[in-house]
Amino acid sequence: MDTAEVLTGAQxxxxxxxVFGTPFERDGVTVLPVASVGGGGGGGxxxxxxxxxxxxxxxxxxGVYVIKEGKASWRPAVNLNLVIAGGQLVAITALLxxxxxxxxxxxx
Numbered sequence: 642m643d644t645a646e647v648l649t650g651a652q653x654x655x656x657x658x659x660v661f662g663t664p665f666e667r668d669g670v671t672v673l674p675v676a677s678v679g680g681g682g683g684g685g686x687x688x689x690x691x692x693x694x695x696x697x698x699x700x701x702x703x704g705v706y707v708i709k710e711g712k713a714s715w716r717p718a719v720n721l722n723l724v725i726a727g728g729q730l731v732a733i734t735a736l737l738x739x740x741x742x743x744x745x746x747x748x749x
Contacts, residue, residue, distance in 0.1 A: 659700060671708040676700045 662674030682696035704717040 659698075669709065673706040673708070675703045675705060677703045 659678045660676055662676065664671055664673040666672075678698070678700045680696065680698035682694065684692065684694035686692040701720075702718040704715060707714050707716055
């Protein structure tokens with residue numbers, strides 16, 4: 642496969658179609674899904690027909706636009722894994738602080 646052909650295909654994947662999903666309507670409300678998309682690629686040529694190319698793409702839900710009665714509102718997506726990890730970090734910090742407080746030498 643030609644390096645230029647691969648990079649052209651990679652560029653085509655970085656389109657608005659990847660960011661904005663297909664809108665759908667239910668009960669008079671239109672929902673437009675939105676994603677955060679990023680990526681990168683590169684290639685090289687050593688000469689004599691020896692070439693290589695690589696590409697990476699990352700997409701994650703950002704939220705949805707909700708359109709009702711002609712007014713649009715934004716509803717962000719919540720990353721539950723990040724919320725849980727943050728809660729665990731707070732709990733570990735609290736336990737280590739409590740342990741340090743209980744283990745301190747008593748004077749008096």
